[in-house]
Amino acid sequence: GDSVTQMEGPVTLSEEAFLTINCTYTATGYPSLFWYVQYPGEGLQLLLKATKADDKGSNKGFEATYRKETTSFHLEKGSVQVSDSAVYFCALSAGGSGNTGKLIFGQGTTLQVKP
Amino acid sequence: NAGVMQNPRHLVRRRGQEARLRCSPMKGHSHVYWYRQLPEEGLKFMVYLQKENIIDESGMPKERFSAEFPKEGPSILRIQQVVRGDSAAYFCASSPRGDEQYFGPGTRLTVT
Numbered sequence: 666g667d668s669v670t671q672m673e674g675p676v677t678l679s680e681e682a683f684l685t686i687n688c689t690y691t692a693t694g695y696p697s698l699f700w701y702v703q704y705p706g707e708g709l710q711l712l713l714k715a716t717k718a719d720d721k722g723s724n725k726g727f728e729a730t731y732r733k734e735t736t737s738f739h740l741e742k743g744s745v746q747v748s749d750s751a752v753y754f755c756a757l758s759a760g761g762s763g764n765t766g767k768l769i770f771g772q773g774t775t776l777q778v779k780p
Numbered sequence: 781n782a783g784v785m786q787n788p789r790h791l792v793r794r795r796g797q798e799a800r801l802r803c804s805p806m807k808g809h810s811h812v813y814w815y816r817q818l819p820e821e822g823l824k825f826m827v828y829l830q831k832e833n834i835i836d837e838s839g840m841p842k843e844r845f846s847a848e849f850p851k852e853g854p855s856i857l858r859i860q861q862v863v864r865g866d867s868a869a870y871f872c873a874s875s876p877r878g879d880e881q882y883f884g885p886g887t888r889l890t891v892t
Contacts (some may be wrong), residue, residue, distance in 0.1 A: 701883075708784075708871055708883040709823070754822060758879075765836040766878040767813060770822040 667692040671755050671771035678745055678778050686740040686774045688729075688755035695760040698722075698731055698738040699768065703752045712740075712753070745778045752776070782807070784874050784884035785854075792890045799859040799866070801887045805874030812855040813881060814847060817869040828878075829855060862891045 672687040690696065697716045701709040713722030718733035727742045738755060755771040758764065785804040793799050805812050810831050815823040828836040829849035840847065844862075849855040859866055869888045873881035 697879075706885075708786075708885040709873075710883070711880065714880070765828050766811070766875060766881070767825040767828055767836060767839075768815075768823070768873075768881065769825065770815075772822040 669771035671774050674775040676776050681744045684742040684745045688738045696757040699756045701754040747778045750778045786884035790888050793862050801857040802854040803872035804854040809874035811875040811878045813873045815871045864891050867891045
């Protein structure tokens with residue numbers, strides 16, 4: 666079945682460092698891909714998305730490119746801030762007819778940014 | 781436009797009791813999804829509902845769990861005869877068309 670694999674955390678960075686969180690997926694068809702962020706004690710917020718190959722999603726300085734050839738959707742940010750400390754989830758929604766839109770999540774990666 | 785609302789935010793139940801979790805979708809959204817997040821794990825899909833219909837319940841445990849989304853009122857996830865393994869955060873998400881999902885703050889269920 667469809668699945669998402671993220672790099673294990675926690676990831677600890679200093680402020681202004683470059684961030685990469687790896688995400689790879691397995692899916693039949695052409696899924697849509699998402700990154701969600703969860704701050705402590707809160708629900709998930711959509712960070713960015715891409716719906717087809719080579720699309721780049723971007724928001725708040727974060728970017729991720731849908732790479733069909735490597736089945737990846739790595740999250741990047743050029744300069745992280747302390748306020749970016751959170752748990753980041755990669756997710757997919759299967760494509761094709763009959764798709765109900767349910768999301769399949771990776772296990773989450775905790776990011777801690779130190780001043 | 782208010783976001784997705786869930787209540788209660790925290791719920792404590794003794795083993796064997798019933799837990800009832802409510803989700804009010806965003807205005808204009810007729811699609812609701814429920815997910816469960818066990819400690820130190822990602823979210824797992826449970827059920828997808830549209831008004832008065834269960835569309836996909838492939839992630840729901842076969843026993844003790846049920847969900848509904850009536851014509852009027854919130855969606856309800858019901859867990860009967862709770863056990864310690866049901867302790868988790870339960871999130872609902874709503875969607876206008878079954879595509880982009882907006883998550884609520886979650887209900888954290890603790891079974892003692």
